[in-house]
Amino acid sequence: xxxxxxxxxxxxxxxxxxxxxxxxxxxxxxxxxxxxxxxxxxxxxxxxxxxxxxxxxxxxxxxxxxxxxxxxxxxxxxxxxxxxxxxxxxxxxxxxxx
Amino acid sequence: xxxxxxxxxxxxxxxxxxxxxxxxxxxxxxxxxxxxxxxxxxxxxxxxxxxxxxxxxxxxxxxxxxxxxxxxxxxxxxxxxxxxxxxxxxxxxxxxxx
DNA sequence: TTGACAGGCAAGTGCTTACTTGCCTATTGT
DNA sequence: ACAATAGGCAAGTAAGCACTTGCCTGTCAA
Numbered sequence: 001x002x003x004x005x006x007x008x009x010x011x012x013x014x015x016x017x018x019x020x021x022x023x024x025x026x027x028x029x030x031x032x033x034x035x036x037x038x039x040x041x042x043x044x045x046x047x048x049x050x051x052x053x054x055x056x057x058x059x060x061x062x063x064x065x066x067x068x069x070x071x072x073x074x075x076x077x078x079x080x081x082x083x084x085x086x087x088x089x090x091x092x093x094x095x096x097x098x
Numbered sequence: 099x100x101x102x103x104x105x106x107x108x109x110x111x112x113x114x115x116x117x118x119x120x121x122x123x124x125x126x127x128x129x130x131x132x133x134x135x136x137x138x139x140x141x142x143x144x145x146x147x148x149x150x151x152x153x154x155x156x157x158x159x160x161x162x163x164x165x166x167x168x169x170x171x172x173x174x175x176x177x178x179x180x181x182x183x184x185x186x187x188x189x190x191x192x193x194x195x196x
Numbered sequence: 197t198t199g200a201c202a203g204g205c206a207a208g209t210g211c212t213t214a215c216t217t218g219c220c221t222a223t224t225g226t
Numbered sequence: 227a228c229a230a231t232a233g234g235c236a237a238g239t240a241a242g243c244a245c246t247t248g249c250c251t252g253t254c255a256a
Binding site for chain 1: 102103106107109110112115118119122175177180183184187188
Binding site: 107111113144145147148151152168169170 | 243
């Protein structure tokens with residue numbers, strides 16, 4: 001699975017996109033913080049394990065990095081893999097609609 | 099399924115992304131043209147029906163429009179649904195890495 | 197008119213994936 | 227020390243999805 005495939009597969013799930021939303025508001029959230037935030041702010045009722053597995057996928061895609069400190073694991077957003085996505089299929093000058 | 103979900107699901111498959119690539123090079127291709135292009139330029143060995151179903155998904159996501167003329171169905175790319183994708187999760191001014 | 201061409205429709209199949217369940221490890225506060 | 231906290235690991239399940247198979251419709255050229 002190449003990088004692009006991992007990236008787009010990661011973005012395909014609404015829960016994972018909500019996680020990126022949550023992390024874009026504030027970096028360094030723990031798994032439990034993200035679980036609470038999903039339940040409240042995003043109205044999702046996902047279990048801890050489900051969220052953890054989603055974070056695994058996001059980490060594989062390079063969108064999330066983890067750093068462990070003591071018994072806490074903090075999650076940070078990395079938007080770098082999204083950069084090539086903006087270039088692709090985006091040539092408004094080349095195709096003027098009407 | 100909301101719009102964003104349809105969009106990201108559509109982008110999740112590599113064959114569908116290749117179809118968007120092919121259509122971004124030239125609009126107005128027929129199903130058989132796209133089949134041939136997938137086989138040659140993109141090295142994919144997908145059947146006609148498979149490609150057709152992929153185009154259904156892309157059409158649902160609003161990324162491809164179809165126009166029928168006689169016995170031909172021409173396919174056009176529409177990048178408009180991709181626009182909100184550029185804004186989301188990308189605020190480089192708000193998060194300066196390092 | 198008849199056959200070839202371009203495409204549509206729908207059911208079935210097998211793999212992927214999101215989620216659960218159950219248990220385990222490590223760290224911290226009292 | 228011990229219980230609570232924070233999280234990891236792995237197998238099982240059920241739904242989704244990509245693809246095939248088979249057949250049908252509409253269009254055009256000879």
